[in-house]
Amino acid sequence: MKKMILGGLGLLLILTACKPMNSSDDFLVIGHRGAMGYVTENTVASVEKAIDLGVPMVEIDVFRIRSGELMVFHDDRVDELTNGAGAIEDMFVTEVKGLTLKGGHQIPMLQEVLDAVDARISINIELKGAGTAAAVNQVVNYYVQHRDWKLDQFVISSFRWDELEAIRELNPEVAIAVLTEENPIDAIETAERLKAIAINPWYKNLTAEQVTAIHDKGFKVFTYTVNELEEIDQMKSIGVDGIFCNYPDRAL
Ligand code: G3P
Ligand code: CA
Secondary structure (H helix, E strand, C coil): CHHHHHHHHHHHHHHHHHCCCCCHHHCEEEEECCCCCCCCCCCHHHHHHHHHHCCCEEEEEEEECCCCCEEECCCCECCCCECCCCEHHHCCHHHHHCCCEHHHCCCCEHHHHHHHHCCCCEEEEEECCCCCHHHHHHHHHHHHHHCCCCHHHEEEEECCHHHHHHHHHHCCCCEEEEEECCCHHHHHHHHHHCCCCEEEEECCCCCHHHHHHHHHCCCEEEEECCCCHHHHHHHHHCCCCEEEECCHHHCC
8 A cells, every 4th residue: 555655646746747837728828919820910810710720819919190099000100011101100090091001901909909809818009109108098997897807818028128117107006017138137127016917028049047047037938939849849958938939830
């Protein structure tokens, strides 16, 4: 009997040791700009595709335009991705809505994406443009108060740490992730001040030591943009909590 119990304990120890640092249960796969590997980025259709693929969260980018709306778009200028030209922040909503994206899609407003998702999954809103914090906070509050969304379904991220400061002042509860292209260790101080939940670094050159150091400070690490299977495995092996992926089905 004693032998059996000891044998069982041994097996348990081996199984625990064999469990990857991040099993698929706690590894978050975030559809990048929807599922931009399959459908034009930052569109309702791309977000729907990501949901169809089974993601628990999508990421989108937002700018605030001249007439005040929050538009879901990645580039400063519309030249590359649409049939038009110019800086998106200088445009009125009628102009932006007149643009056509590859595949015949339109640039959506943030509210159109939130209406389409309808709280089925979580969303990471990246504040791409300046002056977005207050307007995004208003929209988030509206969807939490008047629709089925819960506050914990939102994460607000940005490379513009001043925008994150602004949203934290307005909203002490919303989850914030600090985006960085530099050494992610340098983001820890800001993440602490902002009471962020995560530091989101570029995956190239990211090390297990950096991930551990960030974890030790109590922050998660979601890294971007990881698309190849080998890289996905590599990121799992260094212990990140999740990835942004253009082809989310590859990581799910
Ligand atoms: O939030 C991760 C990632 O989206 C940041 O880079 O340029 O794709 O917006 P970018
Ligand atoms: Ca982004």
